[in-house]
Amino acid sequence: xxxxxxxxxxxxxxxxxxxxxxxxxxxxxxxxxxxxxxxxxxxxxxxxxxxxxxxxxxxxxxxxxxxxxxxxxxxxxxxxxxxxxxxxxxxxxxxxxxxxxxxxxxxxxxxxxxxxxxxxxxxxxxxxxxxxxxxxxxxxxxxxxxxxxxxxxxxxxxxxxxxxxxxxxxxxxxxxxxxxxxxxxxxxxxxxxxxxxxxxxxxxxxxxxxxxxxxxxxxxxxxxxxxxxxxxxxxxxxxxxxxxxxxxxxxxxxxxxxxxxxxxxxxxxxxxxx
Numbered sequence: 001x002x003x004x005x006x007x008x009x010x011x012x013x014x015x016x017x018x019x020x021x022x023x024x025x026x027x028x029x030x031x032x033x034x035x036x037x038x039x040x041x042x043x044x045x046x047x048x049x050x051x052x053x054x055x056x057x058x059x060x061x062x063x064x065x066x067x068x069x070x071x072x073x074x075x076x077x078x079x080x081x082x083x084x085x086x087x088x089x090x091x092x093x094x095x096x097x098x099x100x101x102x103x104x105x106x107x108x109x110x111x112x113x114x115x116x117x118x119x120x121x122x123x124x125x126x127x128x129x130x131x132x133x134x135x136x137x138x139x140x141x142x143x144x145x146x147x148x149x150x151x152x153x154x155x156x157x158x159x160x161x162x163x164x165x166x167x168x169x170x171x172x173x174x175x176x177x178x179x180x181x182x183x184x185x186x187x188x189x190x191x192x193x194x195x196x197x198x199x200x201x202x203x204x205x206x207x208x209x210x211x212x213x214x215x216x217x218x219x220x221x222x223x224x225x226x227x228x229x230x231x232x233x234x235x236x237x238x239x240x241x242x243x244x245x246x247x248x249x250x251x252x253x254x255x256x257x258x259x260x261x262x263x264x265x266x267x268x269x270x271x272x273x274x
Contacts, residue, residue, distance in 0.1 A: 007054065011047045013038075015069070016055065019216050025062030025223035026216060027055055029122075034070025039078035040133045045107060049114035056118045062223035062230070064118070065215055066141060067125040076132025076155055081108075105164055112166050115140040116238055119231045121222055125215045126150045126201070127208040136163070139170035142234060143218070144201045147211040150192040152200065158187040173241065175200050226264035232256070 008015050015032040018024075029051055031038040055061045068074055115122050115137070124138040126146040132155035138144050154171070156163040163184060172180040175198040183190065192204045205211035222230060232255055240248040 011051060012043050013041060014044075014047050014051050016051060019065065019219070024220050025060065026065065026219040027058075027061050027063075028065045028067055029055065031066075031068040031074055034068075036078065037072045037075035037129065038068045038070065038134075039075045040081060041078045042081045045081075045111040049111045052114045052118045052122075056120055061120055062227060063219040064120055064122045065125055065219055066115075066122055066137070067212075068127070072128030073124075073126045073130045073150070074134030074137060075129050076134060109165055112136050112140050115142075119234070121219075121230060121234055123215055123219055125211055126152075127211065129153075131155050132159075132163075133165060135167045135171070136165040138200075139174060140166055145203050145205065145211055145215050145218070146192045146195060146201045147205050147208045148192050149208070150195070150201075150204075151189050152191075152195055153187060153189050154183045155187055157185060171200075174198075226262070226268065228259050228262050228264050232259060 011032075013031070013033040015030040017028040017030060019026045019028050031044075033039065033041065033044075052064070055064055121142045122140075124141040124144040126134075126138060126144065127150055128147075129151060130138060130146075131153045135152060135154050154163060154167055156167075162168075168180070168184060171183070174180075175183075179198050192201070195201045196204045203214070205214050236248075236252045236255055239251055243251060
């Protein structure tokens, strides 16, 4: 536990917590800015990919649960982050303003995409509000669960912004194009039950406590499986989104030709034979 106290000293608005004192391989990455409803500050976009990379490279970590401290999961991007972008722009040259703004947007996009680049599965555990940037985050996660009190808003259109951190690219594949279009254009609030009905979350738990227990059980079940099989499954599914069926089959054949004949397979076959 001492090493994680030192690791947490690196972060201002994040916290890494092993979910069990025993070695379950499941770690909780917590958005830790409850006084601001876990709004995404400028610090977040530097700290978050660093924390994910640290967990990804840690051999003790098999699965990451992403949650929020306090009453809400995430209230979206902090307006301070938007102000810091605009204040850092050159004042005269529109070409240079546009080029700098594009780099800033790409930097923030990369912070969210770090979830997909992490080899370990990342599970979103949502309670309370999940708004704007919170939707960007959870749509990049591999699994999503929520408590009954959770609610969701694709908020950017109400702030005169075209959502640009991943929601418009990832949400249609999760809930369907029509649902994504309607949610993004209206900016309306939708409930946990509607999120389950559309497929945004896999299960709704009665309370935050029940969700934490249930998600931990799911995570521990995944962590008990072959790490090579788990990371391979995530990598192949994500890569397959951008490929034709033939290309995706070729990709998984190449993947398995490299990692299939592992000690994990031998151990699994030995157990099945007993």
